[in-house]
Amino acid sequence: MGTTLDIKIKRANKVYHAGEMLSGVVVISGKDSVQHQGVSLTVEGTVNLQLSAKSVGVFEAFYNSVKPIQIINSTIEMAKPGKFPSGKTEIPFEFPLHVKGTRVLYETYHGVFVNIQPQKGKLTPSPVDFTITPDTLQNVKERALLPKFLIRGHLNSTNCVITQPLTGELVVESSEAAIKSIELQLVRVETCGCAEGYARDATEIQNIQIADGDVCRSLSVPIYMVFPRLFTCPTLETTNFKVEFEVNVVVLLHPDQLITENFPLKLCRM
Secondary structure (H helix, E strand, C coil): CCCEEEEEECCCCCCCCCCCEEEEEEEEEECCCEEECCEEEEEEEEEEECCCHHHCCCCCCCHHHCCCEEEEEEEEEEECCEEECCEEEEEEEEEECCCCCCCCCCCCEECCCEEECCCECCCCCCCEEEEECCCCCCCCCCHHHCCCEEEEEEECCCEEECCCCEEEEEEEEEECCCEEEEEEEEEEEEEEEECCEEEEEEEEEEEEEEEECCCCCCCEEEEEECCCCCCCCCCEECCCEEEEEEEEEEEEECCCEEEEEEEEEEEEEC
């Protein structure tokens, strides 16, 4: 067995904010003593564009132009040249997480196009009242063939704290066709690019049913959606990429007519 090296972080959940202290120990283990030329520790944080199977043929034209954005780079010397004895040696370390220059320490995030490797914000409530009728629908080819319906609703805010649910209510005032289902669809929208061009990808990350069957008319149906922790992050917009979120209210009518109303969201961590 040779010499092994391991890095152990003291904080169990590994969640940090800019300016906080990162501390832990470097553990060197071996059966025999070993000479070394010094030990240093480097922490690096980057934002990078990552090609996926979905982006083949889309990003190749400008992939090389979008270089990784370095937001943290720090190196500390932990041990001068010498010899480690046999057994286990632990070297403690501690240093603050400071970003480079005017960079922002974005929240860790993994998406289809964007990966962020290690922001609190100010939130202003933005309630939205909505009405859905055949006349309000977008991109309808044969509007005259749609059954008549009237759906009203309210979202308490489209500016959302990511750790709190999206809430509101929906009321079916009238509908000539029977309703099969009402759903909430959460969509993540990633936009990446540079001077050579931009590409946009929308991915459904959550779909929940809030009503099943032909709901009673004039009955308030609650809207309640918890944001999935592993697939959401605060809304981001930078020079080379954006990560945004939208929610769709989806109503399925008999026999198979789909009605969708879209609402852009702004997610923030307080």
